[in-house]
Amino acid sequence: MNGGSDNQNIDDIGCIEAINDLYAYLDGELTDPETVAKFEHHLEHCAACYSRIELETALGRLIRDSAEENAPVRLQRRLRKLIDDL
Numbered sequence: 641m642n643g644g645s646d647n648q649n650i651d652d653i654g655c656i657e658a659i660n661d662l663y664a665y666l667d668g669e670l671t672d673p674e675t676v677a678k679f680e681h682h683l684e685h686c687a688a689c690y691s692r693i694e695l696e697t698a699l700g701r702l703i704r705d706s707a708e709e710n711a712p713v714r715l716q717r718r719l720r721k722l723i724d725d726l
């Protein structure tokens with residue numbers, strides 16, 4: 641038995657950096673494979689961030705869907721502020 645030896649070269653970026661990366665990730669601006677790997681690695685190990693990402697992804701989809709129907713920018717700002725206050 642020699643478990644726990646994989647992924648050892650991936651540093652845990654921590655919650656704050658993960659949240660920072662999240663916005664770029666959702667906007668499709670997180671293009672560096674190493675950064676994406678670290679981001680996803682953190683999500684796999686952090687329940688707090690994982691549930692937050694689920695919420696963000698759902699909201700992001702909502703914003704994108706309603707954007708096609710001219711969703712007011714104010715709504716997007718309110719949602720972003722809502723998330724920041726969590």
Ligand SMILES: [Zn+2]
Nearest residue numbers: 654655686689
């Ligand atoms: Zn986290």
